[in-house]
Amino acid sequence: MTGAGPVPSSVDPARVHALVVGIEAYEAGDPWRLPGPARDAVRFWRLLRNAGVPESNLRLHLSPLPPYDPDVPYGRADQSTLRRVLVRELSPAQGDMLWVWWGGHGVLDRSGRLRLFCADAGVDDKVGIDLDSALARYAGDAVPGLRDQMWIVDACETFEEDLAFHEALPADALPMGRPNHVHRQTVLRAAGRGRAAANDPVRATGLFSDVLLGLLADRAAVLPAPPDPEDLFPAVRARMAALREEARTLQHPEIRLQGPDRTEALPPAGPPAAPRPLMALQRAVEALLAYPLMQDPVERQTVVSALDPSVTAVLRRHSKARTDVVNILGGLARRNPEVLWDLFDAVVSVDDDPALKAKLSAALAALVPPTRHRRDPR
Numbered sequence: 001m002t003g004a005g006p007v008p009s010s011v012d013p014a015r016v017h018a019l020v021v022g023i024e025a026y027e028a029g030d031p032w033r034l035p036g037p038a039r040d041a042v043r044f045w046r047l048l049r050n051a052g053v054p055e056s057n058l059r060l061h062l063s064p065l066p067p068y069d070p071d072v073p074y075g076r077a078d079q080s081t082l083r084r085v086l087v088r089e090l091s092p093a094q095g096d097m098l099w100v101w102w103g104g105h106g107v108l109d110r111s112g113r114l115r116l117f118c119a120d121a122g123v124d125d126k127v128g129i130d131l132d133s134a135l136a137r138y139a140g141d142a143v144p145g146l147r148d149q150m151w152i153v154d155a156c157e158t159f160e161e162d163l164a165f166h167e168a169l170p171a172d173a174l175p176m177g178r179p180n181h182v183h184r185q186t187v188l189r190a191a192g193r194g195r196a197a198a199n200d201p202v203r204a205t206g207l208f209s210d211v212l213l214g215l216l217a218d219r220a221a222v223l224p225a226p227p228d229p230e231d232l233f234p235a236v237r238a239r240m241a242a243l244r245e246e247a248r249t250l251q252h253p254e255i256r257l258q259g260p261d262r263t264e265a266l267p268p269a270g271p272p273a274a275p276r277p278l279m280a281l282q283r284a285v286e287a288l289l290a291y292p293l294m295q296d297p298v299e300r301q302t303v304v305s306a307l308d309p310s311v312t313a314v315l316r317r318h319s320k321a322r323t324d325v326v327n328i329l330g331g332l333a334r335r336n337p338e339v340l341w342d343l344f345d346a347v348v349s350v351d352d353d354p355a356l357k358a359k360l361s362a363a364l365a366a367l368v369p370p371t372r373h374r375r376d377p378r
Helices: 037-050 079-089 131-137 207-218 229-245 276-289 297-305 321-335 339-350 354-367
Strands: 016-023 058-063 097-103 106-108 114-117 128-130 148-154 184-189 254-259 262-266
Touching: 016 037, 016 079, 037 058, 037 097, 037 148, 037 207, 058 079, 079 128, 079 131, 114 131, 128 131, 131 148, 148 207, 184 229, 207 229, 229 254, 276 321, 276 354, 297 321, 297 339, 321 339, 339 354
Parallel strands: 016 058, 016 097, 097 148, 148 184
Antiparallel strands: 106 114, 114 128, 184 254, 254 262
């Protein structure tokens, strides 16, 4: 905290409950692999455990990717399990404080609600938890206790319609009671509307999660009480801004405060969400730069040389990888969008990593839907 330094927590750890979720492996298979959320969840679990919260109050639910083998007990992260925990186990819990930590894949549905996919989400049945309905449930009389709540979500908020799902998302809303205006909720979301939440696959951590875990560790003396959001969020914004300057992410975290005496969203201190065509281009740039070969100018030229020379001859090129990729994608999209799929073929012929291939296919499909044939991993 600001001022004279951290003060001891004023919250009785025995009256703190938490739901901690980290999902790396999904029924949808390799295209959905996401190394990091399970490890981040365990790091957060340890912060609360070290703050004195009893293990019986810490509900840890994971779906880790091998070879990661958490050395703490955890439950399943499928939809039926997590729904049961939210509706039947946590709702009637006797306590004062609730922490919810969720890391994994997410999407904004066509109604603008954030849907968090569960481990049993598959290609044809993308089951999950409707975050907005969960927040509504925990802000009403269905939850008699747990009046102070901190919700932390590290998940993408890309638009459902941009992902070209073959099947519409199923209804996942939780049952709700009546609002009673006694709960205080702080909701911290990693990505911002229409944006992806970046992950570091080498270090196996979410960029936002890693930033937040570091900040919470610095404030461990106040845990398990929630840090002051007016102190925490500016620090989160500053560190994420530094990552944007390093071109490691495009996300702008958001925080919302809701309670009996206050309802507001603290501004993200960033530019407004980009127009949809620009966001699609940004997404394609990130997906292409994720390939190591695109950082090398010789390999980059090898890929471009495989394309139609009548199109590539008029492309503006640049020595810097990101600028060059922006010029390549933007130029192809304007002059002959179909050549983007030839670019896809050229890239995956050199590096056919399944996860990178799936992300590039989805990004290009959002930028310009394929007409010759679909490359949709979902």
